[in-house]
Amino acid sequence: MTGGRRHYGRGVTVIATESLSKRYPRVTALDRLTMQIEPGVTGLVGANGAGKSTLIKILLGLAPASEGTASVLGLDVATEGGAIRERVGYMPEHDCLPPDVSATEFVVHMARMSGLPASAARERTADTLRHVGLYEERYRPMGGYSTGMKQRVKLAQALVHDPRLVLLDEPTNGLDPVGRDDMLGLIRRVHTDFGISVLVTSHLLGELERTCDHVVVIDGGKLLRSSSTASFTQETTTLAVEVTDTDAHPDGTEALRTALAGAGLTVAPPGAGGEGLPGAGHVLLVEAGSEAVHDTVRDTVAELGLGLVRMEQRRHRIAEVFQTPGATGATAGTTADTTEQAAEQAAEKSTQKGGSTDAA
Amino acid sequence: MRPDTGNHPGTHPGAAVPAQRGEDASIHNIGYRHYDGPRLGRSYARWSLLVQSLRGAYGLGRSAKSKVLPFILLAVMVLPAGAMVAVTVVTGADELPMRYTDYVLVMQPVIGLYIAAQAPQSVSLDLRFRTVPLYFSRPIERADYVGAKYAAMTAALFLFTSLPLVVLYAGGLLAKLGFADQSTQFLQGLGSTAVFSVLHAGIGLLVAALTPRRGFGVAAVIAVLTIPYFAVTTVQAVAEFQANSATAVTWLGLASPGTLVDGIQSAFLGGDSGFPGFHEPGTAAAAVYALVTLALIAGCWAALMARYRKAGL
Numbered sequence: 001m002t003g004g005r006r007h008y009g010r011g012v013t014v015i016a017t018e019s020l021s022k023r024y025p026r027v028t029a030l031d032r033l034t035m036q037i038e039p040g041v042t043g044l045v046g047a048n049g050a051g052k053s054t055l056i057k058i059l060l061g062l063a064p065a066s067e068g069t070a071s072v073l074g075l076d077v078a079t080e081g082g083a084i085r086e087r088v089g090y091m092p093e094h095d096c097l098p099p100d101v102s103a104t105e106f107v108v109h110m111a112r113m114s115g116l117p118a119s120a121a122r123e124r125t126a127d128t129l130r131h132v133g134l135y136e137e138r139y140r141p142m143g144g145y146s147t148g149m150k151q152r153v154k155l156a157q158a159l160v161h162d163p164r165l166v167l168l169d170e171p172t173n174g175l176d177p178v179g180r181d182d183m184l185g186l187i188r189r190v191h192t193d194f195g196i197s198v199l200v201t202s203h204l205l206g207e208l209e210r211t212c213d214h215v216v217v218i219d220g221g222k223l224l225r226s227s228s229t230a231s232f233t234q235e236t237t238t239l240a241v242e243v244t245d246t247d248a249h250p251d252g253t254e255a256l257r258t259a260l261a262g263a264g265l266t267v268a269p270p271g272a273g274g275e276g277l278p279g280a281g282h283v284l285l286v287e288a289g290s291e292a293v294h295d296t297v298r299d300t301v302a303e304l305g306l307g308l309v310r311m312e313q314r315r316h317r318i319a320e321v322f323q324t325p326g327a328t329g330a331t332a333g334t335t336a337d338t339t340e341q342a343a344e345q346a347a348e349k350s351t352q353k354g355g356s357t358d359a360a
Numbered sequence: 361m362r363p364d365t366g367n368h369p370g371t372h373p374g375a376a377v378p379a380q381r382g383e384d385a386s387i388h389n390i391g392y393r394h395y396d397g398p399r400l401g402r403s404y405a406r407w408s409l410l411v412q413s414l415r416g417a418y419g420l421g422r423s424a425k426s427k428v429l430p431f432i433l434l435a436v437m438v439l440p441a442g443a444m445v446a447v448t449v450v451t452g453a454d455e456l457p458m459r460y461t462d463y464v465l466v467m468q469p470v471i472g473l474y475i476a477a478q479a480p481q482s483v484s485l486d487l488r489f490r491t492v493p494l495y496f497s498r499p500i501e502r503a504d505y506v507g508a509k510y511a512a513m514t515a516a517l518f519l520f521t522s523l524p525l526v527v528l529y530a531g532g533l534l535a536k537l538g539f540a541d542q543s544t545q546f547l548q549g550l551g552s553t554a555v556f557s558v559l560h561a562g563i564g565l566l567v568a569a570l571t572p573r574r575g576f577g578v579a580a581v582i583a584v585l586t587i588p589y590f591a592v593t594t595v596q597a598v599a600e601f602q603a604n605s606a607t608a609v610t611w612l613g614l615a616s617p618g619t620l621v622d623g624i625q626s627a628f629l630g631g632d633s634g635f636p637g638f639h640e641p642g643t644a645a646a647a648v649y650a651l652v653t654l655a656l657i658a659g660c661w662a663a664l665m666a667r668y669r670k671a672g673l
Contacts, residue, residue, distance in 0.1 A: 060497055082402055082499045090497035098489045100423045112408040113498040115399040124395060131392060141423060157494065162395035194392040 013074075014039055014165055014197045015059060020068035022054050022221070029054035031221040032068065037199065041191045043208030043215040043229075044201040051221040052201045053093075056167050060085055073164055086115055089158030089166035089196075093173060096154060099143025103134060103153045106142065107160050114161035121160075128156045131194070132186060148179040155186065159196065166190065168200040172207060184211045238268075239288040241297055244307035252306045253282050259300045260286060265293060288313075406504040409495070413512030417478045426481070433474045434520060437467060441524035445531025456532055460549025461631030463528065464521045464556050468618050471560070472585045474520055479564035480577030482509055488572035492671045506664045513561035521553040545630070552625040559617055559653060560585070562660030569667045588616035593636070600636035610641045614652050623649045 015037040022030040029051045046052050057063040059072050061081020070077045072084045097106060104125055111121035129138050132152040137145070142153060151171060158166050171187065172180045188211055190196050202208050208215055209229060217224040241256070249255040260267050266287035286297060294311070301308045412421065418434075419427030444457045464471065486492045495505055525546060532542040567584050568577040592615045599608035613619035613635060625631035627646035633639055641649055 062496055082501070085497055086399055086401065086499045088497075090494070092490070092493050092497075094490050094493075096490045096494050098485055098491055100426065101421075105421060109408070109412055110494065110498070112412075113405045113495060113500065115401050115404055115499060116395070117398060117400060120395065120397050127393065161399070195394070 012039060013037065013071075014042075015070070015072050015199065017055075017070040018068055020055075020058065020070050021066045022051070022058060022063070023066045029221050030058070030065075033218065033221065033223055034068075035216060035223055035226050037216065038214065039197045040213035041188065041198045041200065041211055043212035044199055044218065045203065045205060045208060045215060046201075046218040047203055050218050052218065053169065054221075055218070056090070056169060056199075056201070059167065060088065060090060086161075087164050089161065089163035091154045091158040091166065091168045091171060093169040093201075095150065097142045097145075097150055100141050102140055103129060103138040103142055103145075103149075103156070107153065107157050110157040111160040116161055124160050124162065125156075128160045129153075131159070132156045133182075147174050148176075148182065151175060151179070151183060152186075155183075155190075159190065159194070163196060165197045165199065168198060170201055170203075172202065172204070180207065187211055239286040239293065239297065239311060239313060241284040241286055241301075241311045242282050242309040243284075243301055244309060246305055246307070249304060249306060252304070253284060255304055256301060256306060257284055259304060260284070260297065263296055263300060265296060282309075402499045402501070402504060405498055405500045406508050409500065409505065409508040410512045410515075413482050413509055414515050417482060417512060417516035429477050430474065433470055433477070434523065437470050437474075437520060438524045438527055440467070441527040441531075445527060445534070448531060448535045448537075452535070455537060456528055458528075459631055460525050460528060460545045461552045461625040461629055462634065463524055463549065464553050465618070465622055465625070465634050467521075467524070468589070469586075471517070471521060471556075472582060475517065475560055475564040475585065476578045476581040478516060479513060479561075479568040479581055480571075480574045482513055483565055483569045484572055484574045484577045487569065487671060488574065492668070502665060502668050506661070506668060509565060510561060510661065510664070513565050514557045517557035517561050518553060521556060522550055525549045525553065548625075548629040548631065552621065552629050552631060555624055555653065556621045558657055559621065562657050562664075563617055566660045566663050566667070569664060585617065589618040592616040592619050597636045600639075606637060606639040607642075607645075609635050609637055609639045610645045613641070614649065617656070620649060620653055620656070624653060 013036050015035075017033050017035055019032040019034050020030055021028070021032050031051075033051075033055070044052055044055070054063070058065050058070060058077055061077045061084050064078065073087055075084045075087075077084060107125040107129060108121045111125055112118065116124060129135075129152075132155050134149060134152050134156065137149065142150065145153070151174075155168070155171065158168070168187065172183050175183055184207055187198055187200055190198050191213075200208070200212065205215075212229050214226070214228050216226045243252045243256055245252040257267050268285035268287075286293065288294065297311060298308070415421045418430045419425075441463065447453070448456055458466070486495070492505075496502070500508075528549075529542060529546040532546075533539065563584060564581050567580045571577050571580065592612055596609045596612050596619070599605050599612060610623065613623045619635070622634045623641045623645070626633035626635075626640040627649060
């Protein structure tokens with residue numbers, strides 16, 4: 001009964017698609033999408049209309065693919081939809097809660113709709129609502145709930161039958177920053193504590209960066225990139241250093257740059273890696289081949305009498321994928337609209353930049 | 361159950377949380393337990409939806425407010441039957457004041473109100489609050505959803521219309537009106553309410569499912585059930601009293617659900633015709649009545665299925 005390791009071993013595929021396409025009379029929602037998703041928390045990123053919802057519909061066996069195949073938990077979506085839906089939970093993006101029913105009654109009903117006997121449905125409802133953090137209020141009609149509470153109920157109904165995989169469609173939509181963090185933490189726990197794999201869609205890269213093991217980027221129904229979050233955001237060998245100015249050194253950054261170069265370290269030229277950040281001119285990027293570099297930087301700063309504001313290992317951010325699509329190994333065919341998307345994502349990134357850069 | 365008493369024998373709170381990062385000591389973190397019990401699948405889910413919808417048709421499992429109307433209407437529905445029984449027993453009459461098959465026809469306005477209130481409750485709310493996609497993310501299929509809703513509405517209507525008949529029957533037996541005679545008529549009455557329920561459940565649900573707005577649904581159901589009925593009976597009356605044409609009266613009866621059931625019960629279930637002039641459908645007309653009824657029911661089913669094709673995820 002311990003969470004996590006019951007259902008699968010390493011490397012078992014949770015979702016696999018093979019040149020999956022979905023064409024509507026006027027739109028191609030999915031275009032020969034081939035990918036594999038392994039156990040863990042996987043983020044599915046794409047702008048609105050990128051094909052995320054269509055993909056979920058097909059994975060639940062609710063819409064036939066125009067061509068290609070897909071399997072979920074080893075079950076074919078075309079022929080075993082019912083069996084898939086028994087083992088998979090789904091949390092829709094939109095509101096789906098009747099206001100005049102209590103959370104308990106609603107989730108019990110949904111548990112029974114998944115095939116749980118009445119007593120098990122009640123027991124698991126109590127457990128699940130507690131796990132998502134809903135207590136006394138669960139006996140009240142849901143019409144009076146806050147958005148955060150509603151999102152928790154929606155998550156609870158997706159988890160109540162102990163699925164092996166949950167599909168969460170934009171679970172942080174409409175939440176304030178605190179609610180967003182709570183929800184992301186909860187999603188992380190769904191995997192780490194409950195042992196349930198998660199596919200979570202979002203159009204915000206920043207939040208997937210923190211939550212997911214793996215990120216799949218689709219655009220225009222095509223796979224843009226699929227790789228682990230670690231490889232997106234792995235620690236680089238670059239060290240970011242920021243110092244204060246003093247009377248002796250009116251431009252502390254420049255003084256340090258010269259001193260470090262003199263000490264034999266490789267320092268990036270001014271403006272590199274700035275990413276348009278406010279104050280980026282005051283950040284020095286230093287190649288850190290070994291631990292000794294940290295000491296050298298510290299000593300040099302001390303000798304110059306500067307104040308060390310910060311010194312940190314740089315991480316790549318997922319958004320960088322979009323900034324230089326050709327160079328970072330995006331799949332072939334990075335066309336004009338990919339670049340457009342990149343621009344869009346970059347813009348979005350700068351709006352949510354605030355806290356996470358310093359937290360790295 | 362309070363949140364912190366949710367432990368069960370065999371649960372080891374700490375053990376179930378492998379290496380929790382950050383030592384989250386919040387109260388709800390007592391460990392997740394997997395479910396290894398039976399999963400009863402599609403037919404059980406369909407049955408669960410049926411039961412939930414049937415209960416919902418009487419406001420059970422919903423707010424107190426939603427129980428008021430169905431039970432008031434049920435009382436209004438049963439009271440006349442009680443009064444008839446009382447009169448029969450007290451006066452020692454040798455038959456009930458009304459035939460079983462007539463009761464449902466006479467009470468049509470009350471039944472119409474009930475359908476208008478409960479059919480939108482059953483389907484419009486799911487559409488309006490977009491709960492339908494959640495159902496389709498479960499093992500059930502579209503036909504299961506439509507089937508469960510249809511069966512639940514039919515059962516709710518059948519209960520609603522046959523409860524007064526049960527009261528009448530009990531009264532008939534109490535007044536010693538003859539067991540065999542009463543039982544035959546009672547069963548014919550039940551047959552009539554069954555046909556009535558299946559037909560009207562289909563029409564009510566279909567009309568209600570066309571709009572996610574409950575208010576529109578209520579108005580539309582009332583309109584669909586009453587306007588054709590009154591139009592048909594008016595034209596029938598004209599045909600009877602101006603043209604004196606029995607054939608016209610019986611064939612016109614095909615044109616509204618209420619008169620359709622009237623024709624069915626007088627042709628097949630030993631009831632008295634409620635048409636002007638008390639004309640009963642002839643053999644050919646009776647066959648057409650049966651066919652039209654079946655076609656209407658099938659049509660409602662097909663239209664409901666088509667309605668939910670788009671309502672999925």
